[in-house]
Amino acid sequence: TDGELVYFNNPMWPGEAHSLKVEKILYQGKSEFQEILVFESSMYGKVLALDGIVQLTERDECAYQEMIAHLPLCSIPSPKTVLVLGGGDGGVLREIARHSSVEHIDICEIDKMVIDVCKKFFPDLSVGFEDPRVRLHIDDAVKFIRDTPEGMYDAIIVDSSDPIGPARELVEKPFFEIIARALRPGGVLCNQAESMWLHTHLIQEMLSICRETFDTVHYAWASVPTYPSGVIGFLLCSTNGPPVDFLNPINPIDKQEVVKSKRELKFYNSEIHKAAFALPAFAKRELSSF
Numbered sequence: 001t002d003g004e005l006v007y008f009n010n011p012m013w014p015g016e017a018h019s020l021k022v023e024k025i026l027y028q029g030k031s032e033f034q035e036i037l038v039f040e041s042s043m044y045g046k047v048l049a050l051d052g053i054v055q056l057t058e059r060d061e062c063a064y065q066e067m068i069a070h071l072p073l074c075s076i077p078s079p080k081t082v083l084v085l086g087g088g089d090g091g092v093l094r095e096i097a098r099h100s101s102v103e104h105i106d107i108c109e110i111d112k113m114v115i116d117v118c119k120k121f122f123p124d125l126s127v128g129f130e131d132p133r134v135r136l137h138i139d140d141a142v143k144f145i146r147d148t149p150e151g152m153y154d155a156i157i158v159d160s161s162d163p164i165g166p167a168r169e170l171v172e173k174p175f176f177e178i179i180a181r182a183l184r185p186g187g188v189l190c191n192q193a194e195s196m197w198l199h200t201h202l203i204q205e206m207l208s209i210c211r212e213t214f215d216t217v218h219y220a221w222a223s224v225p226t227y228p229s230g231v232i233g234f235l236l237c238s239t240n241g242p243p244v245d246f247l248n249p250i251n252p253i254d255k256q257e258v259v260k261s262k263r264e265l266k267f268y269n270s271e272i273h274k275a276a277f278a279l280p281a282f283a284k285r286e287l288s289s290f
Ligand SMILES: NCCCN[C@H]1CC[C@H](N)CC1
Pocket: 053, 054, 055, 056, 064, 087, 088, 089, 091, 159, 160, 161, 162, 192, 194, 227, 228, 232
């Protein structure tokens, strides 16, 4: 509606509507995969929406990008090779670049238009593409990961949109199986895992698939005010090999002095890392593996 982005009538959150006041539309387009909208909001800075669903806002993107990158990378001693599936805005790349042990970052994003739009309107996120360790692949994630040699990566981060558009395949069993094959023993996967308030059925399905496919599986969450229900979850998995203790970050990133050129962390720290795995009683019952 005019002057307001309202995302409702979406099977992902039936009967709910979430809206942000649109102060000024900055870009509106349609790629071969989805509608792309960028607008200036009243309180959250610029906003990127795909098919009318908020993907990120300048004000709270830090919570999502920092957590999805540092929950896995701070859990293994010295990540060297990392793969990002999705993440075309570049925010996760910006966070991975904080880890000096990382030598090589592959990113596979299906929609080039998302990258081009974010380079124009979200320089604080697309700065991630400027890191010399990054290699960009415009491709379908399933196809890309299927062609990946076995044991290639220390960490894989699946920064996907909701599983009702181009990202639908990213919650199905075959996808997790080829991810497990592409990780080295003791390698880690972190993917976006929706909301414990809205999607416990979908999360349960993903958890049971991951428990058959990986050695360790945990669910963590963070507050992101502009996502439906104000929280977003993360699935943390590790392949069999050196055991990974996700709950006690052995490779802390928040102790590093901030290199002046890099922006400081705005959300993630080691305490939030540990707290992220603490679940409310209802979620423990519905999502626990124990
Ligand atoms: N890097 C952009 C974040 C994409 N993450 C998703 C956006 C849409 C939400 N409903 C779920 C998370």
